[in-house]
Amino acid sequence: MEESSRKRVAIDLDRLPIKRLNAIDEIGNEQFPPDVSNEDKRLGMLRRIDFSSIVADSIETRRNQKRTSKEAAPGPQQTWPWQGFVENLQLAHQELSVIIDLINTVEANDAVAVAGMQRPKQLPNEILSDLAVSAATKLQRLRNLGRYFKQSSKALEQRVSREARFYGSLIRLQQHWKVKRQRVSATSPGNEGFSFDLVDNTSSNTTILSHPLPNTLVHIVRETAGLLAIQRPQKSHQCISISYSASDFNSRNKKSLKRNIYKSDEILQANRKETLTDEDVNSWVKDTHSVLHEIHQSIFLQQVFDRVKHESYSPSPGIYVTGMREDFLQLAVGQDTSIYLSLVPFKKEDEFLDSMGHSQNTTNEHPHSDSSALVVINEKDMLNENNFGVPSPAGLEIYVMHIFHKNSVVRLKEKKISASRAAVAGQAAADSCGLSHFCKTIAHRIFSNKVLAEIERLVSRIPFVQLLSHPPWHSRTSSWSLSLKFPESVFHSACLSESSNNYDAKGLIRSQLHTKIVVKDDQVTVSGEGAPSTLCSFRISPNVSSVGSYGCDLDDLPLILLQQIAGRIIQWLHDEALIVGMKVRRDFLCLYFDLDQGDMLGLVARVDPDDVNGCISWWLIMEDALQDDGKFSTSTGEYKNRRFLGHLSLEALYFMLMDLVNVSTDNGFS
Amino acid sequence: MNKAAVGGGGGGGGPTAAAAVAAAQKQKTLLQRVDADVSNLVDNFSHLVNLARVNDPPVRNSQEAFQMEIRAARMVQAAESLRNLVSELKQTAIFSGFGSLNDNVDRQVAEFNRLEEGSERLLEKVGEQAAANLKELEAHYYSSVLRSSQGDDG
Numbered sequence: 022m023e024e025s026s027r028k029r030v031a032i033d034l035d036r037l038p039i040k041r042l043n044a045i046d047e048i049g050n051e052q053f054p055p056d057v058s059n060e061d062k063r064l065g066m067l068r069r070i071d072f073s074s075i076v077a078d079s080i081e082t083r084r085n086q087k088r089t090s091k092e093a094a095p096g097p098q099q100t101w102p103w104q105g106f107v108e109n110l111q112l113a114h115q116e117l118s119v120i121i122d123l124i125n126t127v128e129a130n131d132a133v134a135v136a137g138m139q140r141p142k143q144l145p146n147e148i149l150s151d152l153a154v155s156a157a158t159k160l161q162r163l164r165n166l167g168r169y170f171k172q173s174s175k176a177l178e179q180r181v182s183r184e185a186r187f188y189g190s191l192i193r194l195q196q197h198w199k200v201k202r203q204r205v206s207a208t209s210p211g212n213e214g215f216s217f218d219l220v221d222n223t224s225s226n227t228t229i230l231s232h233p234l235p236n237t238l239v240h241i242v243r244e245t246a247g248l249l250a251i252q253r254p255q256k257s258h259q260c261i262s263i264s265y266s267a268s269d270f271n272s273r274n275k276k277s278l279k280r281n282i283y284k285s286d287e288i289l290q291a292n293r294k295e296t297l298t299d300e301d302v303n304s305w306v307k308d309t310h311s312v313l314h315e316i317h318q319s320i321f322l323q324q325v326f327d328r329v330k331h332e333s334y335s336p337s338p339g340i341y342v343t344g345m346r347e348d349f350l351q352l353a354v355g356q357d358t359s360i361y362l363s364l365v366p367f368k369k370e371d372e373f374l375d376s377m378g379h380s381q382n383t384t385n386e387h388p389h390s391d392s393s394a395l396v397v398i399n400e401k402d403m404l405n406e407n408n409f410g411v412p413s414p415a416g417l418e419i420y421v422m423h424i425f426h427k428n429s430v431v432r433l434k435e436k437k438i439s440a441s442r443a444a445v446a447g448q449a450a451a452d453s454c455g456l457s458h459f460c461k462t463i464a465h466r467i468f469s470n471k472v473l474a475e476i477e478r479l480v481s482r483i484p485f486v487q488l489l490s491h492p493p494w495h496s497r498t499s500s501w502s503l504s505l506k507f508p509e510s511v512f513h514s515a516c517l518s519e520s521s522n523n524y525d526a527k528g529l530i531r532s533q534l535h536t537k538i539v540v541k542d543d544q545v546t547v548s549g550e551g552a553p554s555t556l557c558s559f560r561i562s563p564n565v566s567s568v569g570s571y572g573c574d575l576d577d578l579p580l581i582l583l584q585q586i587a588g589r590i591i592q593w594l595h596d597e598a599l600i601v602g603m604k605v606r607r608d609f610l611c612l613y614f615d616l617d618q619g620d621m622l623g624l625v626a627r628v629d630p631d632d633v634n635g636c637i638s639w640w641l642i643m644e645d646a647l648q649d650d651g652k653f654s655t656s657t658g659e660y661k662n663r664r665f666l667g668h669l670s671l672e673a674l675y676f677m678l679m680d681l682v683n684v685s686t687d688n689g690f691s
Numbered sequence: 692m693n694k695a696a697v698g699g700g701g702g703g704g705g706p707t708a709a710a711a712v713a714a715a716q717k718q719k720t721l722l723q724r725v726d727a728d729v730s731n732l733v734d735n736f737s738h739l740v741n742l743a744r745v746n747d748p749p750v751r752n753s754q755e756a757f758q759m760e761i762r763a764a765r766m767v768q769a770a771e772s773l774r775n776l777v778s779e780l781k782q783t784a785i786f787s788g789f790g791s792l793n794d795n796v797d798r799q800v801a802e803f804n805r806l807e808e809g810s811e812r813l814l815e816k817v818g819e820q821a822a823a824n825l826k827e828l829e830a831h832y833y834s835s836v837l838r839s840s841q842g843d844d845g
Contacts, residue, residue, distance in 0.1 A: 155752050156745045162756040163743060166763050173767045181774060188781040195785060196795050202786055487833045492822050 183247025190249040190306045215241040219317045257316045258367040325425045332456040339461040355464045412466040462496045468543045469499040482636050485671050498541050505534030507593050534589045546572050579630035587626035587637050601682050635668030731769040735762040
C-alpha cells in the first residue's frame with residue numbers, strides 16, 4: 022500500500038519565478054503570460070492537489086479489509102450491528118485527518134491560505150434560547166443592583182436620620198452653650214472634634230486664678246444612634262459642702278444621668294436602639310442640658326474655691342488662715358470657731374463616683390484632701406448648747422457663692438465702664454464682697470446670736486418689756502429694739518389738754534420706751550433715752566431727755582439695758598407724780614418723794630441681770646435710811662426702814678404711786 | 692445655601708470685602724459640588740437604564756453587567772457626597788451663623804436679666820413678708836395669754 026502510494030507520488034516542480042516568453046510576433050513585440058495574483062496562484066495550487074488517488078486507495082483498503090475479515094471469520098454469518106457505524110466513523114476519521122493535515126499546511130502558510138470564513142447560520146430556536154439566557158442574566162444583574170440600591174438607600178436614610186438627630190440636638194444645645202470645633206484627624210469613633218466650652222469669661226480672671234481650670238471643655242460624642250452624648254471631664258462634679266461636724270460630710274445628692282455621660286476612656290455603646298422617637302430625643306437633649314448645667318456649676322464652684330484660696334493668700338482684716346491643703350482651707354472665725362472649706366464631689370444616688378469614675382465608700386469619717394467637706398467646728402462645742410449659735414451651713418454655702426458671683430459681676434461691669442478704673446473699683450468691690458466680708462459675716466452672725474440670746478433672756482424675765490426685731494437686710498448688721506408701754510393714767514388726758522402741743526408730742530413719746538440695740542460686726546451700740554452716766558442722773562428738770570448712743574461689750578449689755586429700762590420707769594413715775602402735784606426728785610434709779618414735815622420716801626430700782634424671778638426689783642426706803650448715808654447699805658445685809666417690794670409690774674407701780682399720793686394727801690400734802 | 696452664605700458673610704458684624712468675596716466663592720463652590728453630584732446621579736442613572744438592554748453576545752452582556760455595577764456605585768457615591776455636603780452646610784450654620792447666635796445670646800441675656808430682676812423682687816418680697824410676719828408674731832406673742840400670765844406671775 023505504501024509502496025503503491027510512493028510510486029504514485031508525482032513530483033511536480035513549480036515554474037521558476039521568471040517570466041517566460043510565450044511568443045514573439047512579427048513586429049518584435051514579446052508576449053508574456055499575464056501576471057497571476059497571489060490568490061490565483063494559491064487557488065491554482067489548491068486545484069493541483071489531487072485527492073482522488075488517496076480516496077481510491079482508501080476505498081481499496083476497505084475492500085481488502087472486508088475480504089480478509091470474511092475469510093478470517095468463516096464462523097457465524099451474523100454481523101455485528103454496530104459494524105457499519107464503526108466503518109463510517111473510521112471513514113470520517115480518515116477524512117478528518119486529511120482535513121487536519123490540510124489545516125496544518127494552511128497554518129504553516131506553506132502551500133495554501135484561508136480565503137474566508139463564515140459563521141454558520143444559527144437556527145431560530147438557538148437564537149431564542151441565547152436571547153432568553155441573556156435576558157435572564159441581565160434580569161439577575163438588575164435584581165442584584167436593585168438590592169444594592171435598597172441597602173444603600175437604607176444605610177443613607179439611617180445616616181441622614183442620625184445626623185439630623187445629632188445636629189438638631191447640637192443646634193438646640195448651642196442656644197445655651199458655646200460649641201467649639203477642633204480639627205482632629207485621628208479620633209475615636211463618634212468623636213468629631215465638637216466640644217462645649219463651659220468657661221465663664223465673666224467670672225474668670227487669669228491674673229486672679231492660681232491655675233487654669235482644665236475641665237472646661239466637654240467633648241461631644243456621637244452615639245451610634247445619632248444621639249449627642251458628652252464625655253465628662255475629670256473633677257467635673259464637685260461642690261462646696263458645709264457641715265457642722267467633721268465626720269458628717271454633706272455631699273450633695275445628684276440624680277445620676279449615666280446614659281448621657283461617658284468617661285474619657287469609655288467606648289461608645291453600640292447597642293442603642295435605632296428606633297427613637299422625638300420624645301426620646303427631646304428627653305435626651307434635656308438630660309444633656311442638665312448635665313452640662315451641673316458641670317458648669319461645678320466649674321463655678323471650683324472657681325469660687327480658687328478665688329477664696331487666692332484671697333486667703335493676702336492678709337486682710339477678718340481673714341485668719343489656720344490650715345491649708347490642695348482642696349482644703351481652714352479659717353478661724355471669731356475667737357473660738359473654725360471653718361473648713363473644701364471641695365466635695367457630688368454623691369450619686371446609687372453610687373459615689375470620684376473624678377476617675379471609680380466607686381468609693383459613701384461614708385467618710387475622716388477628712389482628706391479629695392473628699393473633705395466645708396465644716397464649721399466650734400471648739401467649745403457651743404453647737405450642742407445652742408443650735409442658733411452657728412449659722413446654717415447651707416446658707417453659708419449659698420452666701421459664699423453669692424458673694425463671689427456678685428464680685429465677678431461687679432468686676433465685669435467696672436471693666437465695661439472704664440478699663441483704667443477697673444483695678445481701683447474692682448479692689449473696692451472686692452473689699453466689700455470677698456472672703457473678708459464672708460468671714461466677718463460669719464463672725465457677726467455668731468456674735469449677734471449671742472447678743473440676741475442675752476436680750477431674749479432679759480426680756481423673758483421682764484414681762485412688760487417687748488423685744489422687736491428690725492432686720493436691716495445687711496449681712497453684718499443686726500438691730501433690735503426694746504419697747505415699753507406704760508399704762509395710761511387718769512390724769513394723762515387732762516394734762517394733754519392743758520399743755521402745749523410740743524409737750525403733747527414729748528409726752529406721747531415719753532410714754533413709751535425706745536431703746537435700740539444695733540450690732541455691727543462685733544460692735545454693740547445701744548441708743549435710747551437716758552444715758553447710764555452719773556451726769557444724767559443729777560438732772561432735775563423733767564423736760565430734759567437725752568437720747569444717747571454708746572457702745573458696750575456683750576458682758577455689760579444686760580446691765581446697761583436694765584438700767585435704761587429702770588431709768589425710764591423711774592422717769593415715768595416721776596412724770597406721773599408731777600402730774601398729780603407731788604414733789605418728787607429723781608436720782609438715777611431712785612425716786613424721792615418729799616413728804617410733809619421734811620420726810621422723804623424713796624423708791625429705788627435694783628437691777629440684776631442674773632435675777633431669775635425678774636431682773637428689776639423695787640425697794641422702798643424711808644427717810645431714816647436716807648439721812649444716815651444717803652445711799653443703800655448692803656454691806657451688813659440688814660436694811661433699816663427699807664422694804665423690799667419685789668418685782669412689780671407697771672400697773673402695780675402706778676397704783677403704789679397713787680397710794681403715795683393718798684398718803685401725802687392725808688398728811689396734808691398739797 | 693443663600694442663608695449659609697449670608698450667615699458666613701455676615702460674620703463679624705459688618706463683612707469686609709474679602710469676607711464677602713470668600714463667602715461668594717464658597718457659595719459658588721458648594722453650588723458646583725451640588726450640581727456635579729446631581730448631574731453625576733442623573734448621568735449614571737441614564738447610563739444604567741441604557742445598559743439594561745439585552746444584547747445578543749453574552750460577552751457584551753457580561754461587560755454591561757460590570758458597567759452597571761460601576762454606574763450604581765457611582766450613584767451611591769454621589770448620594771454620599773450630597774449627604775456630606777449637607778453635613779458641611781449644617782456645620783457651617785452652627786459655627787458661622789453669628790447673626791442668629793448673637794440674637795439668641797441677646798435674647799438669653801434679656802431673659803436672664805428678667806429672671807434676675809424677678810428673683811431680686813421675689814427676695815425683697817420674701818424679706819418684707821418675713822419681716823412683717825415676724826413683727827406680727829412678736830405682737831401676738833407679747834399680747835398673748837402666755838405672756839400676760841407670765842406678767843401676772845411676775
